Amino acid sequence: MRITLNGEPYDLAGPLSVTALLGQLQIDPRRVAVEHNRIVLKRGSFDATLVAEGDEVEIVNFVGGGDGN
Amino acid sequence: MDLLTIADKTFTSRLIVGTGKYSSPAVMVRAHEASGAEMITVAVRRVNITDRTKESLLDYIDTSKYFLLPNTAGCYTAEEAVRTARLGREAGLSNWVKLEVIGDERTLFPDNEQLLEATRQLVREGFVVLPYTTDDPVVCRKLEDAGAAAIMPLGAPIGSGLGIQNVNNLRIIREFARVPLIVDAGVGTASDAALAMELGADAVLMNTAIAGAQDPVAMAEAMNLAVRAGRFAFLAGRIDRRMYANASSPVAGLVGR
Numbered sequence: 001m002r003i004t005l006n007g008e009p010y011d012l013a014g015p016l017s018v019t020a021l022l023g024q025l026q027i028d029p030r031r032v033a034v035e036h037n038r039i040v041l042k043r044g045s046f047d048a049t050l051v052a053e054g055d056e057v058e059i060v061n062f063v064g065g066g067d068g069n
Numbered sequence: 070m071d072l073l074t075i076a077d078k079t080f081t082s083r084l085i086v087g088t089g090k091y092s093s094p095a096v097m098v099r100a101h102e103a104s105g106a107e108m109i110t111v112a113v114r115r116v117n118i119t120d121r122t123k124e125s126l127l128d129y130i131d132t133s134k135y136f137l138l139p140n141t142a143g144c145y146t147a148e149e150a151v152r153t154a155r156l157g158r159e160a161g162l163s164n165w166v167k168l169e170v171i172g173d174e175r176t177l178f179p180d181n182e183q184l185l186e187a188t189r190q191l192v193r194e195g196f197v198v199l200p201y202t203t204d205d206p207v208v209c210r211k212l213e214d215a216g217a218a219a220i221m222p223l224g225a226p227i228g229s230g231l232g233i234q235n236v237n238n239l240r241i242i243r244e245f246a247r248v249p250l251i252v253d254a255g256v257g258t259a260s261d262a263a264l265a266m267e268l269g270a271d272a273v274l275m276n277t278a279i280a281g282a283q284d285p286v287a288m289a290e291a292m293n294l295a296v297r298a299g300r301f302a303f304l305a306g307r308i309d310r311r312m313y314a315n316a317s318s319p320v321a322g323l324v325g326r
Contacts (some may be wrong), residue, residue: 006115026121033113033159039278040155040173060116062096062126065142066087066276067169067177067201067227067254 001053018046021057032061071304073272074196076165076218080138082107082264084296085138085251086289087276094129096285101135104279110138110167113157121175122322138199140167145180147187156243166191167221167253167274168200177227181208185215201253204238209246219248221274224265225255228277232261236268243269257326259288259295266299267307 003010012021019042022029035058036039036049051057073080086106091097101109109130117123130137139157141221144150147170154166170187172180179202191198197218202208205220212220222242225231227248233239243250249271256262265273273296282288 004116008118008164010118023125025116025118027116031125031160032116032220033156033214035152035156038152040152040159043139043159058156059118060113060160061116062137062139063114064088064091064126064162065139065140066089066110066280067142069169 002028004056006058012051014042014048015052018049018051021051022046022059025059027059032059034059062066073249073298075199080136080272082293082296083250083300084262084292085110085272085273085274086279087274088112088126088130089276090280091285093209094124094126095218097280098129100279100285100289101130103286103293105293107134108138109162110140112142112287113139113153113160126251136165137161137163138165138167139167139188142167143171144169144185145171147183147190150183150187151190154187154196155194158196164195165197165218166199168198178223179203181205184208185211187283188212188215188217199251202243204235206241208247209242213246213248217248219249219251219271220246221253222263223254224252225257228253228281229255230257230278230281231255232257233264233268236264239265239268239270256292259291262292263295263299263302264326266296267302269303270299271294 001012037056071106073083082105084106085108087110139161141150141153149169158164170180170183173175173202184200188198188200199219200212200217201221209220224233251272252270253274256275262273279285279289
């Protein structure tokens with residue numbers, strides 16, 4: 001199945017939870033925020049939220065910055 | 070004790086610093102220490118999916134020591150900024166946001182119309198909103214009315230290092246601001262930060278002036294001192310400016326008169 005991950009097409013074997021997706025991507029869930037189909041998820045709902053075919057997922061974290069860019 | 074209070078939080082330091090443009094994380098850590106800052110602003114960006122080897126910024130920031138202020142730097146519409154603020158809240162687990170909505174690429178001046186719209190929306194959602202704005206007293210008042218927890222007028226364009234360009238506007242903003250006034254952007258060197266504080270700013274936020282200095286750690290310490298010196302001078306109450314000299318020694322008792 002194909003999803004859009006951070007704006008790019010991304011192929012996955014099948015539907016999975018956000019927690020499983022982060023695990024597959026080797027991303028520490030405590031360090032990121034996740035948006036699923038334009039809804040920002042609470043960290044507590046990563047387990048229960050299912051990512052399916054055609055979904056849009058954004059995974060962001062903090063980077064260096066002050067103003068602008 | 071002279072504390073800075075914004076919304077429900079108090080700070081001892083009146084210097085807020087950024088995390089961008091440092092030559093290395095180690096230099097950033099030392100500069101943060103030297104600055105004495107308690108609040109540090111961070112940007113929100115997509116995780117690099119293909120290259121997971123990069124270290125996370127949070128590996129270098131002791132969040133038990135520093136309060137993180139997520140920003141919406143780089144956003145050009147209210148919608149983008151609101152979306153970024155919501156993500157920042159989940160990543161940082163605090164409802165504070167340094168709100169930026171840029172309106173022009175070359176000057177990085179804010180789009181005040183979009184900024185006001187985003188401020189209203191985020192205030193409705195329970196955010197503590199610190200908006201970066203132009204040094205326009207009317208816009209600052211509108212942001213206050215919209216529920217901003219502080220107002221953050223620029224001293225000069227972001228990263229320009231030009232120092233405070235419109236002293237009089239900042240004075241006027243100081244006159245009627247009911248929420249903390251933070252001068253954000255434009256500081257080039259220590260005297261710029263001191264001047265902002267002497268004018269009555271409650272705090273100064275900077276990034277490039279420290280990170281871009283030849284010795285960022287030394288500059289961070291200079292800024293730490295300048296912000297404190299400027300604050301002390303403001304509280305002490307400066308003398309009036311006058312055209313002619315006014316001797317500080319007594320005229321009476323001069324030898325030979």
